[in-house]
Every structure is written in C-alpha cells, then in structure tokens.
Amino acid sequence: MAPSTEPRRSDCPISFALEIFGDRWTLIVLRDLMLKSRQRYRELLEGDEGIATNVLAERLKRLEQRKLITKKRDPDDARQFIYLPTELAVTLVPMLVEMIVWGIRTGDKDAGSEFVARFETERDTLISELQAKVRKDAGL
C-alpha cells in the first residue's frame, strides 16, 4: 500500500476511497473491528483469512493515521492494545453493507439469505442498528 502521505492520484472520490481501502486487507480489518467486535491485535490475526503479522501491523498504523481507528492501552494488561473504530469508520457501514449484500447475492446464494431479506425490506433500519452496535462496542 502507498503511504498515506502521498498526493492523491486524482480528485475522483472513488479513487480517493481506493487509496484508503483499495487492497485485499484494509476492509477485512475494519470488518473484524466493526462487525465482529474484535479489538486486539491477537484477535485480528485469528480471522478466517489469515492476515500476516507485518501486514496487520502496517494496516493498523495506516488506519490510525487516517483516523479510522484509535489505539489505546488495555488498562487491565499493559502488554495489550485496544483498537476501536472511530465515528468516521461508522460512516463506512452503508458501503460495507452494500458490499456484503453484493457478495452474498453474487458468490454465496445460500449463506446470508436472511441478511439479504432484511436488507430488502428495511435497509435503513438494518444499517442504523449496525451503526448503533458499532458505536456501543467502541464506546462512542
């Protein structure tokens, strides 16, 4: 990934978004932080996709620089850090939901059908509830 100090490729908002999460791992990390309620490095490493330690470390650094997450020491164990999504990350939920629905419909017709059903009947409520849950987990 390009460091976040580089100039923008263009002034297109899609291009801007891709500079932040146009790679194989950044959105996986945000998914785990927001939708799977993982908060620690160790937990993030245990995801199904098997992110490498150096890649995870670099993505966390960039997400912090981009103000999509915050990093705090765990008060109960000074070895550990707690990574939490920010309010900016919460604004990504609608896009993530669209991506999830597209992925289910396109790749995984069977799994996730109830998520899609709920999306089709009450998209806005579904998104609001997910965002509320993320905020609650993150103490926002």
Add this chain to the structure above:
Amino acid sequence: MAPSTEPRRSDCPISFALEIFGDRWTLIVLRDLMLKSRQRYRELLEGDEGIATNVLAERLKRLEQRKLITKKRDPDDARQFIYLPTELAVTLVPMLVEMIVWGIRTGDKDAGSEFVARFETERDTLISELQAKVRKDAGL
C-alpha cells in the same frame, strides 16, 4: 492480483468481493466503463489516474472471466475492441454510489456536493437512473 481460479480465502461475502475488486485498479476500470461511458482500451488508458498498459490488460481479462464485462470487436474498426459492463456489473452501482458519497464527504467536501444532496433526498431514484444509463450505454 490473484488469478480468479484460486480458492476463496473464506466464505465471508466481503472477502469474496475483495477477491474481485480489492485492489487499486479494478473499480477504477469499472467506474470508467459504467459512469464515464468509456468503452475502448485507449479510452480506459486515458483516465486521470494513469493505469499502466499491462495492468489494464490484466484487469480487463479478469473482469471478463468474472463476467463483469464483455469484449466485442468494433464493427467499424476491426483493430478496436469494445468493452461493455454486464448486468452483473450494473448490480455494483449501489456500492459504487455509497463509495462515491463516502469519498466526497470524507475527502472532498466541496466537489460533488450536489451529488450528495441528491443522494440524501432521493437515493433510490439516483441509483435507478444511473443503472438505467449504464444499461442503455451498454445496450442491455
């Protein structure tokens, strides 16, 4: 990019989506094909971001394999090919719109404010109109 013949990393729909367009270029190409009405290799090369020729060739190949685009000869000039989005690509429009809105709000407060305004008042209509335009351009 990993070739599209590789096994899935996991059964998560986000992960599945990222295997298809989790990189710096794939969605840029789809943006140009769908939202900027570009159809030829030469036109796609001329985008603001400056994609390399070999990268564009590889992405077009993968998009065709994934059935997101079709490739046809130009009947008026047999040197040229015409790349068109498929109906499957049209289903990506809602996600692209969310990404555009997020990019405008997050990176480019000034530019694109009327797109965001329309999104806020009539999201569904905006998306339907964009999809209709893509279908029309592509002859779907």
Add this chain to the structure above:
DNA sequence: ATATTTCACTTGCAATATGCAAGCAAGTTA
C-alpha cells in the same frame, strides 16, 4: 526471585504485483 509464556510487533527474505518503456502484429489511412 527466576523462568516461562504471552503479546505486539519487527526483521529478513522469497514470491508476487506494479510501473515504466519499448516492442509487435493486425488493421487502417495517406
């Protein structure tokens, strides 16, 4: 107290992907 384990990384290195410039074959234009 000391040893061991856990945690969050960092480092080294091979494999892969990207960027850039040049080349090429088929088709079109002068």
Add this chain to the structure above:
DNA sequence: TAACTTGCTTGCATATTGCAAGTGAAATAT
C-alpha cells in the same frame, strides 16, 4: 506501400505481500 493507430505483450526495476523467525516488555507460573 509506407506510415500510423490500436491493443496488446515483454523486459526489467521497484514496491508490496506472505511466511518464518526473532525481539523486548509485561504478565504468569514455579
């Protein structure tokens, strides 16, 4: 028929990723 355009491919330098091993600080066990 010579020059040009188009859609690529190729070669090569650089950047990114994946994997395994290592490090230092803090916690836990002995």
